[in-house]
Amino acid sequence: MLQSNQFVASLTKLRIMKRKTSSQPASSTPPSSPHQSPHFPVKLNSIFDSKKPKNILKNSPAITTKASGEWVPLSIGKSELYLPLTFPTGQTFRWKETGPLQYTGVIGPHLVSLKQLENGDVGYHFHHTECEESARLALFDFLNLGISLSEIWEEFKVSDLRFCELASYLEGARVLRQDPLECLIQFLCSSNNNIGRITKMVNFLSSLGKYLGNVGGYDFHEFPEINRLAMVSETELREAGFGYRAKYIIGTVEALQSKPSGGLQWLAALRKLNLEEAVDALASLPGVGPKVAACIALFSLDQHHAIPVDTHVWQIATQYLIPELSGTRFTPKLCSRVADAFVCKYGKYAGWAQTLLFIAELPSQKAILPSRFCDAEKGNVATARQE
Numbered sequence: 001m002l003q004s005n006q007f008v009a010s011l012t013k014l015r016i017m018k019r020k021t022s023s024q025p026a027s028s029t030p031p032s033s034p035h036q037s038p039h040f041p042v043k044l045n046s047i048f049d050s051k052k053p054k055n056i057l058k059n060s061p062a063i064t065t066k067a068s069g070e071w072v073p074l075s076i077g078k079s080e081l082y083l084p085l086t087f088p089t090g091q092t093f094r095w096k097e098t099g100p101l102q103y104t105g106v107i108g109p110h111l112v113s114l115k116q117l118e119n120g121d122v123g124y125h126f127h128h129t130e131c132e133e134s135a136r137l138a139l140f141d142f143l144n145l146g147i148s149l150s151e152i153w154e155e156f157k158v159s160d161l162r163f164c165e166l167a168s169y170l171e172g173a174r175v176l177r178q179d180p181l182e183c184l185i186q187f188l189c190s191s192n193n194n195i196g197r198i199t200k201m202v203n204f205l206s207s208l209g210k211y212l213g214n215v216g217g218y219d220f221h222e223f224p225e226i227n228r229l230a231m232v233s234e235t236e237l238r239e240a241g242f243g244y245r246a247k248y249i250i251g252t253v254e255a256l257q258s259k260p261s262g263g264l265q266w267l268a269a270l271r272k273l274n275l276e277e278a279v280d281a282l283a284s285l286p287g288v289g290p291k292v293a294a295c296i297a298l299f300s301l302d303q304h305h306a307i308p309v310d311t312h313v314w315q316i317a318t319q320y321l322i323p324e325l326s327g328t329r330f331t332p333k334l335c336s337r338v339a340d341a342f343v344c345k346y347g348k349y350a351g352w353a354q355t356l357l358f359i360a361e362l363p364s365q366k367a368i369l370p371s372r373f374c375d376a377e378k379g380n381v382a383t384a385r386q387e
Contacts (some may be wrong), residue, residue: 020103071115073122074143078120079150081143082172089297089359090122090195091176093186093202094223097214107142108179109380110135111212111220128212137330152303153356159345162320166360173356176299180267181256182223183300184285187292188248197241205249208232226263229253248287255285275303290335298351305350308338316357317341 074081087095089105095105101116104127111128129135146257149172157164169255189201189375198298208231209224230253237246256263261314278301282293291310297303307313318326321341325334346353359365360373 029379035246051364065351069226071117071122071125071240073117073123074145075121076145077252079171079176080145080148081115081122083116083122085170085173085359085365086176089355089362091175091355092178092183093189093195093199093217094182094206095220096216096220098218102216104215104218106206106212106220106222107135107138109210109212109222111215112136112139113215127215139188144175144178148354149174152352155349156346156353160353163356166356166369166373170356170360170365173359175304175352175355176304178300179223180265180270180300181226183281183296184267184288185223185249186231188252188287188294189242189245190295191245191248191287191289191292193245201240201242203341205232225258226253230257245287251286252288271302275306278303279306290332298355304352305343305346305348307342307351309335309338312361313354313358314338316354316361320357321345 003376070073083101083103087105088097092105095103096108098104098113102113103115104113106112109128109130110126111127114126117123126132126135153163153167153171157167165320185205186202190198191203195202206221207219208228209221212220212222214220229249232250234246234250237249240337242249253263256266259266261269270281273281275297278297279290279293282288282296283290285353288296291308294306294308297306298338299307309317314330314334317338318328322337325337328334342350342354360369366373
């Protein structure tokens with residue numbers, strides 16, 4: 001068994017480990033019924049620390065491994081992670097819905113499914129991995145479980161009544177901590193694009209990596225290394241439907257290969273920089289503009305106050321944070337004004353707040369929110385226009 005202090009130390013060590021190669025792929029069918037016994041329980045009712053959210057992995061009892069074919073509970077609750085508000089909302093395009101409230105994806109060399117259990121908890125099941133301990137650590141790191149979502153949201157609720165109301169309907173929208181290379185390539189594909197085409201492009205690139213197995217009718221691959229991506233030509237990408245993005249992906253891969261320390265180490269080192277430095281470094285890569293850089297910074301580089309600004313976020317900001325700019329045409333020069341408004345309102349985890357507010361604007365979520373939220377938006381817009 002791995003004791004809690006050993007676990008946290010191992011998690012820290014894992015974050016700087018290089019990619020590992022895995023053994024033969026194993027096609028696996030997820031378990032059909034959840035296992036309800038407690039596993040890795042986490043206490044979330046400790047004294048609130050306004051400066052730094054509690055690490056929900058600390059002070060936890062030893063981790064145990066369940067028998068093969070069972071869902072292993074994370075014991076974190078829906079308020080910490082709700083899968084439908086985390087995976088299909090634009091953070092990542094590599095995870096597939098493989099069953100009711102079930103999502104499957106690849107983390108490094110590990111193929112894993114996550115399922116929202118009947119009691120609100122989340123269970124995980126590894127279909128393919130060489131080492132379950134390493135896979136668990138990688139999973140917890142990917143899910144950003146070192147940060148308590150509920151504690152961050154408590155601060156947001158105090159400072160923002162609208163956030164407080166939305167949070168009761170959209171709890172568990174967690175920000176992931178993705179591999180920087182995967183995140184970079186995915187968001188290069190996302191530029192001026194729609195979900196369907198982005199997913200198709202990401203699937204094409206993912207298929208260049210090592211095959212790990214099939215779950216729910218979907219093939220899953222380890223994300224290809226930089227050297228493998230470099231073997232793809234711009235012509236091949238254009239024929240696969242990448243359009244003008246093909247040259248940016250080729251150019252970015254070449255730029256990463258030219259880094260003295262290596263592309264992966266260069267990307268990982270961006271986690272140690274401040275936000276402005278990280279964004280400037282990312283912007284030196286072909287095809288990476290302010291929004292793409294902010295997405296990569298927020299979803300993979302621990303830059304929790306990064307704000308990806310597009311027309312949707314601009315509308316949110318002008319309705320609720322800087323109404324004096326409502327009716328003004330959005331320009332790139334105003335990106336910093338929007339980002340500053342979010343940080344001023346929500347602090348160093350502003351990117352996590354923006355994620356929830358962005359999700360609330362998605363058609364799929366608006367359909368289930370009370371009508372008063374939509375009515376309030378219309379009223380705010382009308383008032384701003386009259387002024």
